[in-house]
Amino acid sequence: MIIDFIQGASEFLGTVAFVLVIMELSFLAEEFFKTRFEIRRGFSGTGTSILEILKRHLLKILRIEGIWKDHVAFGLRAVPFFIAVGLLPIWSYRPGIENAYSFWIFGGIMVSTPLLSMICQWSSNKGAGWPFNLISAERALGGATALFILQITLVALTGEDTFEGFSHIQQHAWLIVQAPLSILLLIGFVTVAFFASFQTVFSKSHRFDKKDGWGFDDFFPSLNRVVWIIFVANIFLGGAPDFFGVGGFVLILKCVIVNVVAGIFSQIYFSFREDQAENFILWSLTPATIGTLIFSLILPGHRT
Amino acid sequence: MAYIGGFVFTCLVSTIATVWTIAYLQKESRIRPLSRVRWQPPSIKSRAVISFSIILPFSAFSFLFLTFVSMKLAQNLNLEGHGVYVVTGLMIPTFCFSLGFFYFRKMVRP
Structure with missing residues (x-):
């Protein structure tokens, strides 16, 4: 029992290292390219090297404020996200937390965590709460319809509903190669991820209605987005390949590339207002996903 | 555990x-x-948005899940050549869902 407990603890440390590496590398690359892009438009370019950006991030982390209650709330909010990552196979072919319903649990965690967080804050503050938490909960629920349909479509397309199963079917080729129809689902999942973490594509990202000062609440949108990107890389891009024992590092590279490319692409080409974003998710993405679901069921043998 | x-x-x-x-x-x-004034969060008054947001995704989920089970069976039948049965089996739930979806859209879309 103690050995199991220690194994669980070490699995968490591996998971958190994996997430933080992807997050920081994505931040670095995204900020680096964004500042380069700004230089072309006449920005002076001070502090645009990778080292300068890294230094700035470290300083930002060291400026965290808050009271004891905030820190405990942060810890409680972080647990479901790390459990969600633990369900995914990251460092190797096998997931850290094995479960026969892992795919559904993952979706449930990602939808319900912001909602539970808001309810907890609402009850602990006697009916009050920061708009930041309310928006997070609303967005998680607003994207849930599309998310459920995307999940069902993926299961219909592949016949798998565990992350271990998804790894197994991608041993020789990525899912987007085996089933080109899944590219639509990939775009759908990335859009839902961006919507749920209210970043880039959706214009709310630059004005969080929250308390003053820099705290770990600012960390959650990025954490949410990274968890979704790890999910996407696992499901559609082959996950961690069995490649001379460095499959985990290959997966990190995939996640960073997808995260940065999707972030920059969406920032350059799209900027939806809050109401446009909800319209897009509910009235465009959802019918498109239902269409994909019907196609994937009508055409059996779609996966080669 | x-x-x-x-x-x-x-x-x-x-x-x-x-x-x-x-x-x-x-x-x-x-x-x-510098020491700053700690603002208290504002009160959340509207519960309608939250309850509406819960009802919509979960009703869609339950509908599609129930439909999906029969669709999965129909897919096997399709492999065996019962094409007409499959098309009918897919058409009816799709038609019903689309009817509700577009009516709902007409009612609530700004």
Whole structure:
């Protein structure tokens, strides 16, 4: 029992290292390219090297404020996200937390965590709460319809509903190669991820209605987005390949590339207002996903 | 169970300890901010949006899940050549769902 407990603890440390590496590398690359892009438009370019950006991030982390209650709330909010990552196979072919319903649990965690967080804050503050938490909960629920349909479509397309199963079917080729129809689902999942973490594509990202000062609440949108990107890389891009024992590092590279490319692409080409974003998710993405679901069921043998 | 317990316990302890340590260091350092007024969060008055948001995704989920089970069976029948049965089996739920969906859209879309 103690050995199991220690194994669980070490699995968490591996998971958190994996997430933080992807997050920081994505931040670095995204900020680096964004500042380069700004230089072309006449920005002076001070502090645009990778080292300068890294230094700035470290300083930002060291400026965290808050009271004891905030820190405990942060810890409680972080647990479901790390459990969600633990369900995914990251460092190797096998997931850290094995479960026969892992795919559904993952979706449930990602939808319900912001909602539970808001309810907890609402009850602990006697009916009050920061708009930041309310928006997070609303967005998680607003994207849930599309998310459920995307999940069902993926299961219909592949016949798998565990992350271990998804790894197994991608041993020789990525899912987007085996089933080109899944590219639509990939775009759908990335859009839902961006919507749920209210970043880039959706214009709310630059004005969080929250308390003053820099705290770990600012960390959650990025954490949410990274968890979704790890999910996407696992499901559609082959996950961690069995490649001379460095499959985990290959997966990190995939996640960073997808995260940065999707972030920059969406920032350059799209900027939806809050109401446009909800319209897009509910009235465009959802019918498109239902269409994909019907196609994937009508055409059996779609996966080669 | 002990495995997940270890995972969750370590997550809680390490995140709280890390955040507390950094915040403590910041509080004691020279770069700490000037003392500021701690604003209380505003009250949340509307529960309608939340309840509406819960009803819509979960009703869609239950509908599609129930439909999906029969569709999965129909897919096997399609392989066996019962094409007409499959098309009918797919058309009826799709038609019903589309009817409800477009009516709903007409009613609530700004």
